[in-house]
Amino acid sequence: MNGLRTTAPIAWCPGCGNFEILNSVMAVLEELQSEGFPLEKFILVSGIGNHGKIVDYLHVNSFNSIHGRTLPAAEAIKLANPDNKVICFVGDGDSYAEGFEHLIFAAKRNIDLTVVVHNNRTYGLATGQFTPTTQQSYRGSTMPYGAKERNFNPLELLLYSGATFVARGYPVKREHFRKLLKDAITHRGFSFIDVLQVCVTFNNLYEAYNESVEEVEVYDPSDFQEALRVISSWDYSTSGGSIAIGKFFETDRTSFEQLFPRLEPAGPERELKLQRLLDRFV
Amino acid sequence: MPEVSVLAGGQTGYGIDSAGVLISRLFSRLGYRIYLKHDYPSLIRGGHQFVIVRASKDQIAAHSDLVDIVLGFNQDAIDLHKTNLKENTLIIYDSARVQLDGLSQSTVINLNVREILDAAGASPAMDRFCLIGALCRALQIDFVFLEELILKFDAELAELKLRTARMGYDQARPVDTLQPLAQPVLPALNGCQAMGLGLLKAGMQAYIGYPMTPVSPLLELFAGLEPEFGLHVVLPESEIAVMLSALGYSYMGVKNAVGTSGGGFSLMVEGLGLAGQAELPVVVVMAQRSGPSTGMPTYTAQTDLHFVLHAGHGEFPRLVVAPGDADEAYYWAGVAMNKAWYYQMPAFILVDRTVCLNMYSFDSQSVPELEDEPPILWQGPGRYQRYQKTENGISPLAFPPLPGQAVKTNSYVHDEYGVVSENPAIAKGVVDKGLLKERHLAEELLSWPAVKVYGQGSEALLCWGSNKGVCIEVAGKLGLKVIQLLVLAPFPSQALAEALDGVERLISVECNATGQLAQLLEQNRFHVDEQILKYDGRPISLEDLETSLRRVMK
Numbered sequence: 097m098n099g100l101r102t103t104a105p106i107a108w109c110p111g112c113g114n115f116e117i118l119n120s121v122m123a124v125l126e127e128l129q130s131e132g133f134p135l136e137k138f139i140l141v142s143g144i145g146n147h148g149k150i151v152d153y154l155h156v157n158s159f160n161s162i163h164g165r166t167l168p169a170a171e172a173i174k175l176a177n178p179d180n181k182v183i184c185f186v187g188d189g190d191s192y193a194e195g196f197e198h199l200i201f202a203a204k205r206n207i208d209l210t211v212v213v214h215n216n217r218t219y220g221l222a223t224g225q226f227t228p229t230t231q232q233s234y235r236g237s238t239m240p241y242g243a244k245e246r247n248f249n250p251l252e253l254l255l256y257s258g259a260t261f262v263a264r265g266y267p268v269k270r271e272h273f274r275k276l277l278k279d280a281i282t283h284r285g286f287s288f289i290d291v292l293q294v295c296v297t298f299n300n301l302y303e304a305y306n307e308s309v310e311e312v313e314v315y316d317p318s319d320f321q322e323a324l325r326v327i328s329s330w331d332y333s334t335s336g337g338s339i340a341i342g343k344f345f346e347t348d349r350t351s352f353e354q355l356f357p358r359l360e361p362a363g364p365e366r367e368l369k370l371q372r373l374l375d376r377f378v
Numbered sequence: 379m380p381e382v383s384v385l386a387g388g389q390t391g392y393g394i395d396s397a398g399v400l401i402s403r404l405f406s407r408l409g410y411r412i413y414l415k416h417d418y419p420s421l422i423r424g425g426h427q428f429v430i431v432r433a434s435k436d437q438i439a440a441h442s443d444l445v446d447i448v449l450g451f452n453q454d455a456i457d458l459h460k461t462n463l464k465e466n467t468l469i470i471y472d473s474a475r476v477q478l479d480g481l482s483q484s485t486v487i488n489l490n491v492r493e494i495l496d497a498a499g500a501s502p503a504m505d506r507f508c509l510i511g512a513l514c515r516a517l518q519i520d521f522v523f524l525e526e527l528i529l530k531f532d533a534e535l536a537e538l539k540l541r542t543a544r545m546g547y548d549q550a551r552p553v554d555t556l557q558p559l560a561q562p563v564l565p566a567l568n569g570c571q572a573m574g575l576g577l578l579k580a581g582m583q584a585y586i587g588y589p590m591t592p593v594s595p596l597l598e599l600f601a602g603l604e605p606e607f608g609l610h611v612v613l614p615e616s617e618i619a620v621m622l623s624a625l626g627y628s629y630m631g632v633k634n635a636v637g638t639s640g641g642g643f644s645l646m647v648e649g650l651g652l653a654g655q656a657e658l659p660v661v662v663v664m665a666q667r668s669g670p671s672t673g674m675p676t677y678t679a680q681t682d683l684h685f686v687l688h689a690g691h692g693e694f695p696r697l698v699v700a701p702g703d704a705d706e707a708y709y710w711a712g713v714a715m716n717k718a719w720y721y722q723m724p725a726f727i728l729v730d731r732t733v734c735l736n737m738y739s740f741d742s743q744s745v746p747e748l749e750d751e752p753p754i755l756w757q758g759p760g761r762y763q764r765y766q767k768t769e770n771g772i773s774p775l776a777f778p779p780l781p782g783q784a785v786k787t788n789s790y791v792h793d794e795y796g797v798v799s800e801n802p803a804i805a806k807g808v809v810d811k812g813l814l815k816e817r818h819l820a821e822e823l824l825s826w827p828a829v830k831v832y833g834q835g836s837e838a839l840l841c842w843g844s845n846k847g848v849c850i851e852v853a854g855k856l857g858l859k860v861i862q863l864l865v866l867a868p869f870p871s872q873a874l875a876e877a878l879d880g881v882e883r884l885i886s887v888e889c890n891a892t893g894q895l896a897q898l899l900e901q902n903r904f905h906v907d908e909q910i911l912k913y914d915g916r917p918i919s920l921e922d923l924e925t926s927l928r929r930v931m932k
Binding site: 102104134136137139141144149151152154155156157158159160161162165167168169170171172173175176177179180197198201356357358359360361362366369370373374375377378 | 403406407563564565566567571575578579581582583584586603604605606607608609610612614615616618619620622623624625626627629630631632633648649651652740742750778779780781782783784785786787788789790795796797798
């Protein structure tokens, strides 16, 4: 074990976009730790897909959930003890297809979690099929004659659903991405970063992104209409044009876990309460 | 009269269920043991609904089709229940809405409920107080019992309700006498409420549920108790999320439970496999109702035994208990919680609509004492390994945050630390660990009341869950033995073999079409001679069972 890294061998392809996400997560966790936040209070939750392996590589509390089902586990983890910081790593097939409902509801509740979407716009581990954000020109193994349905723009959906931090990042822009990640983790409420993570094997978009990605700074992050305008400027149907990255929206709203009592183990007073409860049925 | 059975019928959504609860409490206050059968369609208002409240000196958990008294709130209460009437059944009815033309029953009390309500200044929704007031008079029950109950449970506009009840009482006449009994007054609970108490007793801190008949009363009970007990009650977007949230709480060391019926459980099965692989404790209240698919949502069934025994892909151990009344629902809910956490595996409380929504006299003295048993916790030193190998397969638990440690849990096959592995020896070890835990659980099972025997004889009835009550009562009358299975997984072979000692003929009684318990016995090399099966969504009455038995035993 070397610092945060476990001894688990990394199972990603050389050049995989996940490496830079892993490096950035380690850098940001170490930074937050050096600022006084204890490492043991981070809990990482992941789905299934190549992204999900990230938790195996870090000597940090983790819950490797199942495909599409990161959010409901993470929400309960946060509710159980709101002192912890819970960071979710999910994929685009994983959370935009199989588990999208959970993402929408987590945003609606504004529960204090950070969601990092490893959006490589293909099913990597399942070897190259369409996801909800795959570009229309893609010829996948299961759709050799092209797309039969259009994309959706997850950022629009999350913004409308009530997320209080909405961003897009490109880890190749290392400093920009790390700042976004740190901002998202320190944001109180539901923070969401769609990460342009490149799958070198099944959807290698490094070249396209390097040409089309643009850092955008919105004038007032709490301006919903401005956020919507920037978010809608690229709809995922292509891999080129102008792709905005940056923090598009941030606002403050009561988060879900604030509305729950702090959990205490049931003490001896429970016995009395149960007796009183029984009297209500006589 | 030593026991009494009262049927109240009227339109769904207009207080028939409340009438049933009030009558149950009234009889309970007199020292009787009660059983309330509740029959209602899957709609909010309209349609026919009825309750049968039975009161007896002894604990009961079965209804009789033949009733002593009918409270007729509308014409359907008479027309749809002619087969429930005996020659001497007393009919108390609203003469403004009900005609008794052509009925041979001569004992009747008719009240013009509308006039009474108008005179009392009460609303139409208070008609039940009028008829129940008349019931008190007919059975010579002191009005003060009813008065106390109204003041305690129907405090809103109590004065109007009392006036209405009093007028009903005054306009009726004595017909028979239900004597108060000199035995302790017991609370009247439905099975959901009893399970709720058991889960709380065993230390439950969070309940996660998606609304579904017949377990919604559990969700409602806990939601109401949230501040008082410091609970978390969460209603996520689907049963998929329910199960995953439960596992999130478990990972954090929070004792929790989920509740659902077949359709919701179908969605939970995905997450159940995660509980198996990751060894996360979870308690599932699985309340069967008529299926497949939407089926008959408000009617009962015992059709999901094999679904629950085998739910989830892959092989992992589980505990399945099947309580048959409120007392057992309380006790086994607590056991399920304790064992789920001790063995770190899913534990099912397999009940049905009958147990969940019908009411019973609850006597916690009738079952063993329940405790909040602590799980095995990691004490250090060294590096924490979530899946550390041990002699009994149980790895000590630790929960974040733990300074200097990482608690890692995984849906993949994993090493002791919790990191994915596809190494064949590790893969086999993970499965062996589960088998080892199951073996230890089966050994512990030997000291539990996992198989109960009532009465004796060479002919025995075999049952599980809600048929307990009807089997015991009919078997008592016919001189048969009853064998009730309370634990269905791990299968209690040894206890069953002992129970079967001297039995020459075994007759199973189940609410399904394929004899699911009988199949389970056959799989475990036991033999069932005859099967009595009912699968029309209705629970088995005393008369149903006796008739079927006389046919089978010919």
